[in-house]
Amino acid sequence: MKIIKFGGSSIANPDSIKQVFSIIQDKLKRQEIAVIFSAFGGVTETLLTIAKMAREGDQVYRDLLQTLEEKHLDMVRQLIAVQNQSTVMTYVKVRFNELEDLFHGIYLIKENSPRTLDYVVSFGERLSAFILSEALTAKGVKSRFLDAREVIRTNDRFGQARVDFEKTNALIRQYFLNYDGVKVITGFIASTDKGETTTLGRSGSDYTAAIFASALEADDLEIWTDVSGVLTSDPNLVYTAFTIPQLSYNEAMELSHFGAKVIFPATMQPAMKRNIPIRIKNTFEPENAGTLINGDVTNGPLIKGISSMSNISIVTVQGAALLDGTAGSRVFKALSEAKVNIVLISQASSEHSICLAIKTSEAYLAKEVIEQEFFYEIKSNEMEEVSLLHGYSTIAVVGENMKQNPGASGRMFRALGRNNINVAAIAQGSSELNISAVIPQPDLQKALNALHEAFFLSENKVLHVFLVGTGLIGKALMRMIAIQQAKLREESELDIQIHGLANSRFMAFHEDGFDLKAGYDLSEKDQKMDMEKFVRQMEEMNFSNSVFVDCTASQEVADAYPRVLGAKVAIVTPNKKANSGTMEQYLELKKLAKKRGVKFLYETNVAAGLPVINTLQDLMLSGDKVIRIEAVLSGSMNFIFSELEKGDPFSEVVKSAKEKGFTEPDPRDDLSGMDVARKILILGREAEQRLEFEDITVQSMVPEDCQSAESVQEFFEKLKGHDKGFADLLKTAEAKGEKLRFMATLENGKAKVGLNSLPASHPFSNLSGSDNMILLTTERYLDRPMIIRGPGAGADVTAAGVFADVIRIGNYTRE
Numbered sequence: 001m002k003i004i005k006f007g008g009s010s011i012a013n014p015d016s017i018k019q020v021f022s023i024i025q026d027k028l029k030r031q032e033i034a035v036i037f038s039a040f041g042g043v044t045e046t047l048l049t050i051a052k053m054a055r056e057g058d059q060v061y062r063d064l065l066q067t068l069e070e071k072h073l074d075m076v077r078q079l080i081a082v083q084n085q086s087t088v089m090t091y092v093k094v095r096f097n098e099l100e101d102l103f104h105g106i107y108l109i110k111e112n113s114p115r116t117l118d119y120v121v122s123f124g125e126r127l128s129a130f131i132l133s134e135a136l137t138a139k140g141v142k143s144r145f146l147d148a149r150e151v152i153r154t155n156d157r158f159g160q161a162r163v164d165f166e167k168t169n170a171l172i173r174q175y176f177l178n179y180d181g182v183k184v185i186t187g188f189i190a191s192t193d194k195g196e197t198t199t200l201g202r203s204g205s206d207y208t209a210a211i212f213a214s215a216l217e218a219d220d221l222e223i224w225t226d227v228s229g230v231l232t233s234d235p236n237l238v239y240t241a242f243t244i245p246q247l248s249y250n251e252a253m254e255l256s257h258f259g260a261k262v263i264f265p266a267t268m269q270p271a272m273k274r275n276i277p278i279r280i281k282n283t284f285e286p287e288n289a290g291t292l293i294n295g296d297v298t299n300g301p302l303i304k305g306i307s308s309m310s311n312i313s314i315v316t317v318q319g320a321a322l323l324d325g326t327a328g329s330r331v332f333k334a335l336s337e338a339k340v341n342i343v344l345i346s347q348a349s350s351e352h353s354i355c356l357a358i359k360t361s362e363a364y365l366a367k368e369v370i371e372q373e374f375f376y377e378i379k380s381n382e383m384e385e386v387s388l389l390h391g392y393s394t395i396a397v398v399g400e401n402m403k404q405n406p407g408a409s410g411r412m413f414r415a416l417g418r419n420n421i422n423v424a425a426i427a428q429g430s431s432e433l434n435i436s437a438v439i440p441q442p443d444l445q446k447a448l449n450a451l452h453e454a455f456f457l458s459e460n461k462v463l464h465v466f467l468v469g470t471g472l473i474g475k476a477l478m479r480m481i482a483i484q485q486a487k488l489r490e491e492s493e494l495d496i497q498i499h500g501l502a503n504s505r506f507m508a509f510h511e512d513g514f515d516l517k518a519g520y521d522l523s524e525k526d527q528k529m530d531m532e533k534f535v536r537q538m539e540e541m542n543f544s545n546s547v548f549v550d551c552t553a554s555q556e557v558a559d560a561y562p563r564v565l566g567a568k569v570a571i572v573t574p575n576k577k578a579n580s581g582t583m584e585q586y587l588e589l590k591k592l593a594k595k596r597g598v599k600f601l602y603e604t605n606v607a608a609g610l611p612v613i614n615t616l617q618d619l620m621l622s623g624d625k626v627i628r629i630e631a632v633l634s635g636s637m638n639f640i641f642s643e644l645e646k647g648d649p650f651s652e653v654v655k656s657a658k659e660k661g662f663t664e665p666d667p668r669d670d671l672s673g674m675d676v677a678r679k680i681l682i683l684g685r686e687a688e689q690r691l692e693f694e695d696i697t698v699q700s701m702v703p704e705d706c707q708s709a710e711s712v713q714e715f716f717e718k719l720k721g722h723d724k725g726f727a728d729l730l731k732t733a734e735a736k737g738e739k740l741r742f743m744a745t746l747e748n749g750k751a752k753v754g755l756n757s758l759p760a761s762h763p764f765s766n767l768s769g770s771d772n773m774i775l776l777t778t779e780r781y782l783d784r785p786m787i788i789r790g791p792g793a794g795a796d797v798t799a800a801g802v803f804a805d806v807i808r809i810g811n812y813t814r815e
């Protein structure tokens with residue numbers, strides 16, 4: 001025998017009911033079954049609303065009742081052929097006549113006791129189960145309607161009645177012996193010995209199903225709902241949550257205690273006692289295996305799921321009075337008598353304070369009853385007034401495999417700490433079945449995602465990117481991520497999502513990540529760009545593993561780095577502004593990144609994607625010392641002076657460098673030597689030298705009148721007037737058999753940046769196009785310097801370098 005229960009969402013409309021019937025018919029081919037139905041979706045709530053309106057004297061209740069009757073009649077019309085409708089139509093009309101009388105009574109005497117309400121809501125299940133039983137019969141399935149009030153006996157605690165299992169089991173068994181056919185049974189309702197209607201409380205229909213499963217010693221119990229089993233976390237908050245294939249009874253109870261809504265622990269008890277497996281299935285995805293809940297503790301992941309609960313307050317009871325051995329029990333007794341549910345308890349070994357997590361809706365009552373209990377102790381200052389802190393959530397990682405297996409708490413709190421989530425209280429039972437913590441509610445989504453990644457997706461890490469600057473490099477980066485996204489997911493288990501985009505004019509955000517394949521162009525329809533708002537929005541989205549990518553050349557954006565790092569968001573940037581400010585600022589940023597435990601990566605500050613900064617950092621970490629750096633550090637300047645040799649006018653060559661994406665947004669930053677000066681400054685600092693801008697002598701190649709041009713376009717116009725001067729410069733060098741190369745040198749704490757005329761034999765003379773070359777003379781590379789050479793500018797090589805830094809962060813945040 002198999003017991004199958006369908007909830008209201010599964011039978012909300014004729015289409016879903018057809019799906020339910022096909023599931024039933026399919027099961028019947030294999031096994032004897034009994035089916036439990038809840039009321040049609042939304043009916044219980046509507047009945048309660050009508051009762052409330054009637055009690056308050058609001059006559060509109062009659063319209064609602066009529067609509068509800070029409071809804072049921074319509075179900076009959078849609079599910080049963082006209083010739084078979086009369087019995088069921090009569091049944092529905094008689095029930096609604098009874099309801100009309102009932103509500104009229106409530107309207108007159110303005111009374112709505114739990115006893116009355118139990119009777120009111122019983123109509124929901126009686127109507128649905130009867131209609132569906134008749135509809136099944138009309139489809140040729142031999143079925144028999146069973147009003148569970150005939151067989152489930154309870155006490156008279158209306159609203160949450162307790163079952164008398166002895167009587168109930170005997171009645172159910174007898175009924176099943178007497179009648180054949182598929183029993184179609186009302187969920188949720190029962191009756192007292194006197195025949196008064198009662199209900200079984202929250203998730204009562206699941207409970208009905210478990211009661212029948214237990215009484216009939218069923219092989220298994222299936223609960224069909226609108227989600228595919230129990231998920232690893234709340235799918236509304238963790239998009240990567242997935243169905244847990246199997247849970248032990250204990251795990252299922254623990255998960256639901258801390259907020260997983262699919263099952264309710266009390267409903268499982270009857271099935272659990274007889275070790276009957278329970279399967280949670282999705283009516284709308286019947287091929288999905290769902291979750292099996294049984295007595296097995298399987299070897300497998302350390303934890304099975306992460307549950308959460310919001311709107312929690314921290315209630316702290318504190319004072320010397322607690323040192324008295326009985327005080328704790330007095331706290332819990334006071335709360336229990338007031339029916340206050342304690343979600344989590346934490347007490348330090350000093351026993352001087354007890355910290356309780358309690359639903360905010362019950363927190364004031366908790367404070368009141370504890371203070372009443374300790375009235376004299378508070379008066380005599382042996383105890384403080386109970387303090388309340390609101391705005392918290394609880395999270396719990398749950399799994400039987402945590403028992404005896406070290407590492408779970410370390411992994412949990414490392415993931416929370418890394419993501420800047422403050423833990424206000426912690427609890428773990430000696431059963432080691434769960435570790436729970438109280439955290440600020442605004443951090444809930446971030447915490448759940450961080451934990452989900454740490455425990456389930458260590459092989460699948462999500463990086464949440466916020467990109468400022470969608471020009472040449474930013475766009476190339478987006479293209480690359482779009483192309484590589486699938487491969488990264490599959491081969492490197494890294495999922496890169498862009499959630500924020502901005503340029504100098506607009507900004508936009510996407511909770512689920514922009515569709516990079518489709519592309520996204522910021523425009524008037526988006527918000528106006530405001531750096532402060534961009535950072536605030538990023539903080540509010542509060543993702544775990546967030547990365548801020550700055551692909552601008554803006555000082556304003558660089559000025560936001562301290563706040564970004566402060567929020568524990570990593571930074572990747574080709575923008576040199578932050579690292580070429582004062583030495584103090586440079587050191588401060590590094591210190592802050594270290595303190596906050598996040599990465600600040602800027603490999604592309606120098607020589608685009610070439611591995612210069614990482615190499616220097618490795619040399620320094622391994623104890624080497626830089627003696628001299630000689631370098632061609634500007635792809636655009638190298639392109640300009642090597643192309644000039646082909647005979648084109650200087651202004652044309654500069655324009656071509658810009659068109660090829662080698663120059664800065666304003667090419668004067670290159671020609672002035674400023675861009676190269678920033679790079680040698682950064683290299684010097686990476687070589688652990690205290691360098692300031694004043695330590696660099698810079699030769700500018702920007703003619704004076706061009707410097708004052710107000711736009712880049714005007715600059716190009718004016719530059720034409722200097723073509724001859726630059727041609728002459730080249731001629732002079734060529735006459736000596738030399739080449740013009742713009743280079744930087746750093747030695748003895750001083751740097752020089754400028755144009756040099758170099759003999760043809762000099763290694764820099766062979767450089768062409770956007771090539772860079774860096775010669776590192778160090779204590780270990782003394783006779784023959786280390787050489788790094790390759791393209792040092794351009795959209796693709798730079799974006800690839802930025803991309804590599806982003807991936808590096810993904811690998812760093814992996815455990």
Ligand SMILES: NC(=O)C1=CN([C@@H]2O[C@H](COP(=O)(O)OP(=O)(O)OC[C@H]3O[C@@H](n4cnc5c(N)ncnc54)[C@H](O)[C@@H]3O)[C@@H](O)[C@H]2O)C=CC1
Nearest residue numbers: 469470471472473503504551552553554574575665793794
């Ligand atoms: N082009 C190259 O080969 C290399 C470039 N870089 C660096 O990459 C960065 C970007 O360069 P490109 O993409 O070529 O520049 P670009 O001019 O094409 O793009 C700059 C982007 O930044 C945005 N932006 C500027 N100020 C902003 C602000 N205050 N707030 C928000 N957005 C702002 C602009 O709207 C634009 O979308 C620069 O720092 C550059 O030095 C580094 C290595 C090589």
Ligand SMILES: N[C@@H](CC=O)C(=O)O
Nearest residue numbers: 634635636663664793
């Ligand atoms: N303008 C730079 C590119 C970025 O650093 C260069 O020409 O090398």
